[in-house]
Amino acid sequence: xxxxxxxxxxxxxxxxxxxxxxxxxxxxxxxxxxxxxxxxxxxxxxxxxxxxxxxxxxxxxxxxxxxxxxxxxxxxxxxxxxxxxxxxxxxxxxxxxxxxxxxxxxxxxxxxxxxxxxxxxxxxxxxxxxxxxxxxxxxxxxxxxxxxxxxxxxxxxxxxxxxxxxxxxxxxxxxxxxxxxxxxxxxxxxxxxxxxxxxxxxxxxxxxxxxxxxxxxxxxxxxxxxxxxxxxxxxxxxxxx
Amino acid sequence: xxxxxxxxxxxxxxxxxxxxxxxxxxxxxxxxxxxxxxxxxxxxxxxxxxxxxxxxxxxxxxxxxxxxxxxxxxxxxxxxxxxxxxxxxxxxxxxxxxxxxxxxxxxxxxxxxxxxxxxxxxxxxxxxxxxxxxxxxxxxxxxxxxxxxxxxxxxxxxxxxxxxxxxxxxxxxxxxxxxxxxxxxxxxxxxxxxxxxxxxxxxxxxxxxxxxxxxxxxxxxxxxxxxxxxxxxxxxxxxxxxxxxxxxxxxxxxxxxxxxxxxxxxxxxxxxxxxxxxxxxxxxxxxxxxxxxxxxxxxxxxxxxxxxxxxxxxxxxxxxxxxxxxxxxxxxxxxxxxxxxxxxxxxxxxxxxxxxxxxxxxxxxxxxxxxxxxxxxxxxxxxxxxxxxxxxxxxxxxxxxxxxxxxxxxxxxxxxxxxxxxxxxxxxxxxxxxxxxxxxxxxxxxxxxxxxxxxxxxxxxxxxxxxxxxxxxxxxx
Numbered sequence: 152x153x154x155x156x157x158x159x160x161x162x163x164x165x166x167x168x169x170x171x172x173x174x175x176x177x178x179x180x181x182x183x184x185x186x187x188x189x190x191x192x193x194x195x196x197x198x199x200x201x202x203x204x205x206x207x208x209x210x211x212x213x214x215x216x217x218x219x220x221x222x223x224x225x226x227x228x229x230x231x232x233x234x235x236x237x238x239x240x241x242x243x244x245x246x247x248x249x250x251x252x253x254x255x256x257x258x259x260x261x262x263x264x265x266x267x268x269x270x271x272x273x274x275x276x277x278x279x280x281x282x283x284x285x286x287x288x289x290x291x292x293x294x295x296x297x298x299x300x301x302x303x304x305x306x307x308x309x310x311x312x313x314x315x316x317x318x319x320x321x322x323x324x325x326x327x328x329x330x331x332x333x334x335x336x337x338x339x340x341x342x343x344x345x346x347x348x349x350x351x352x353x354x355x356x357x358x359x360x361x362x363x364x365x366x367x368x369x370x371x372x373x374x375x376x377x378x379x380x381x382x383x384x385x386x387x388x389x390x391x392x
Numbered sequence: 393x394x395x396x397x398x399x400x401x402x403x404x405x406x407x408x409x410x411x412x413x414x415x416x417x418x419x420x421x422x423x424x425x426x427x428x429x430x431x432x433x434x435x436x437x438x439x440x441x442x443x444x445x446x447x448x449x450x451x452x453x454x455x456x457x458x459x460x461x462x463x464x465x466x467x468x469x470x471x472x473x474x475x476x477x478x479x480x481x482x483x484x485x486x487x488x489x490x491x492x493x494x495x496x497x498x499x500x501x502x503x504x505x506x507x508x509x510x511x512x513x514x515x516x517x518x519x520x521x522x523x524x525x526x527x528x529x530x531x532x533x534x535x536x537x538x539x540x541x542x543x544x545x546x547x548x549x550x551x552x553x554x555x556x557x558x559x560x561x562x563x564x565x566x567x568x569x570x571x572x573x574x575x576x577x578x579x580x581x582x583x584x585x586x587x588x589x590x591x592x593x594x595x596x597x598x599x600x601x602x603x604x605x606x607x608x609x610x611x612x613x614x615x616x617x618x619x620x621x622x623x624x625x626x627x628x629x630x631x632x633x634x635x636x637x638x639x640x641x642x643x644x645x646x647x648x649x650x651x652x653x654x655x656x657x658x659x660x661x662x663x664x665x666x667x668x669x670x671x672x673x674x675x676x677x678x679x680x681x682x683x684x685x686x687x688x689x690x691x692x693x694x695x696x697x698x699x700x701x702x703x704x705x706x707x708x709x710x711x712x713x714x715x716x717x718x719x720x721x722x723x724x725x726x727x728x729x730x731x732x733x734x735x736x737x738x739x740x741x742x743x744x745x746x747x748x749x750x751x752x753x754x755x756x757x758x759x760x761x762x763x764x765x766x767x768x769x770x771x772x773x774x775x776x777x778x779x780x781x782x783x784x785x786x787x788x789x790x791x792x793x794x795x796x797x798x799x800x801x802x803x804x805x806x807x808x809x810x811x812x813x814x815x816x817x818x819x820x821x822x823x824x825x826x827x828x829x830x831x832x833x834x835x836x837x838x839x840x841x842x843x844x845x846x847x848x849x850x851x852x853x854x855x856x857x858x859x860x861x862x863x864x865x866x867x868x869x
Binding site for chain 1: 406407410714716717720721753754755756757758759760762763776778779780781782783784789793797798800801803804805807810811814817829831836837839840842843844845846847849850852853854855857858859
């Protein structure tokens with residue numbers, strides 16, 4: 152199976168380990184992975200801020216970059232959902248809309264792809280630790296991926312998973328919301344951090360770099376010892392226990 | 393604008409909310425309770441998503457044919473001997489209501505809960521002509537005696553107060569001497585209100601749903617006060633927002649079930665009262681005279697726009713009860729009697745962007761509101777549409793934001809420019825970073841780093857790693 156990997160801009164610049172792990176994991180599962188170099192950002196910052204004309208141009212660029220792929224797999228539920236959203240940006244019935252629709256049908260978030268397409272729930276990973284998982288809003292509510300990450304994590308040897316209280320609550324990132332309404336965003340991330348600490352987990356996992364950057368940034372500022380990792384990093388761990 | 397509450401400045405309202413620990417505690421615990429009850433009530437049905445679809449279809453059909461159903465309703469009410477007044481604005485509605493009150497020489501007016509009368513500031517209009525208006529919904533009653541504290545929630549208007557605060561208000565204003573137990577507080581209010589019902593000259597109700605086919609009005613309460621307001625006074629006025637209508641009783645059955653389950657997690661509320669016109673010859677009770685005031689006040693200008701779905705709202709407040717922004721800032725911070733996600737969508741539409749330009753941005757777009765809405769209004773998408781309108785039609789975004797977004801577009805549309813910029817990023821951020829962390833960011837980043845660290849961009853980007861690995865031929869190892 153051939154996969155064109157969508158690393159996302161945050162993944163490219165900040166969460167390099169998540170991208171590396173995802174690529175190695177997919178290869179471990181028998182996929183052939185390429186990286187279309189022209190890829191940039193999904194355009195979500197502009198879209199959510201109301202700059203739809205600008206987003207349209209970004210969408211065209213990404214459609215052109217990925218449309219020849221067999222499958223596109225990304226490491227952020229939110230960015231993958233944005234690609235799915237392109238269909239609604241283009242004029243109804245237009246050629247661009249058809250191209251966006253084709254791309255949508257073959258674009259998946261990493262855990263979704265592993266569980267739904269590869270039909271694998273045990274990736275053979277092992278990792279010693281006590282973890283809790285942050286369900287990101289766009290991935291669960293908009294992309295509709297609710298179970299896949301948990302199925303995969305349940306099968307990681309040595310990993311103890313603890314439920315995060317109020318896990319349905321947003322972490323307060325919200326793109327430009329985090330700087331435009333930073334005082335409200337801070338309260339939201341604080342509440343999330345409180346719940347994470349309640350679990351006594353030493354590891355926070357998630358499938359969206361943006362949420363992890365937000366929660367991780369607050370944990371780091373608080374001097375917390377909770378480690379923050381992208382789910383791909385755990386699923387790609389195969390050390391001896 | 394009458395629907396505006398509190399300080400003019402959005403930031404000041406937010407700060408006030410964030411600093412109010414009592415309010416935040418009360419809201420947090422109420423939200424928790426209401427969320428759990430709603431989820432249980434929805435699960436009980438087993439096919440909640442099908443119910444939502446049905447609810448959405450009913451609302452969509454009704455609003456598409458609003459002129460037809462309003463005409464049918466008006467005809468029915470007139471047939472039954474009621475008077476119908478269509479008010480284009482809040483002022484027109486108030487003038488009509490004042491006229492009726494004057495004709496009836498009404499001194500005391502008993503009123504059940506109604507958001508549309510808050511929206512048009514009807515109480516103030518009636519007080520201006522010397523009437524005494526008594527709120528009979530317990531929450532509204534508490535706020536009224538607390539020097540007209542504005543509502544902070546559309547179903548539970550006094551949600552921002554805890555029981556100790558309510559006890560103190562009763563004590564200070566009405567010499568209440570008992571405890572903060574909800575039962576004792578409610579009993580006290582009940583005794584006080586009973587006197588008011590019996591001596592009121594005029595009853596005014598809101599309207600949860602008008603039933604077009606029979607000219608009836610359904611009122612949903614847990615206190616039975618709407619029934620008292622409509623049964624005792626000789627004259628009754630019902631005020632409705634023009635979209636609050638269903639075609640018939642079958643549809644009413646469905647939307648009422650959705651409303652009570654979504655709003656308070658109940659199969660049905662204690663009282664669901666349906667009123668049909670004034671007292672008929674063969675009937676024992678009910679008002680002798682009945683007036684219906686249908687309020688437009690900006691609603692018809694929403695019809696046919698990308699915001700039409702906002703008119704599907706059945707005012708259950710489920711979106712408010714799950715909203716994390718509302719939880720932290722409280723209802724008053726929205727500056728509108730319609731707070732939370734639906735308030736952020738509706739307020740700029742019923743008023744304008746000058747007054748409510750910040751509200752569409754007071755959301756992390758987490759979609760919790762969209763997920764719970766019993767009639768499937770895509771609330772977070774409507775907020776994005778507002779943002780788009782502010783940027784593209786109103787041209788009200790800041791110059792700096794426009795410059796940034798233009799730059800963003802150019803950057804991400806050019807693979808080369810993007811590659812160069814991301815390669816430069818770690819070097820450009822070095823002056824601000826320590827141990828790969830930025831703790832005091834420049835420019836807009838300073839808002840982020842006020843409470844959070846920001847990671848420094850990596851020296852070896854993912855794309856560098858991938859390329860190097862390919863070059864080394866490790867991929868197939």
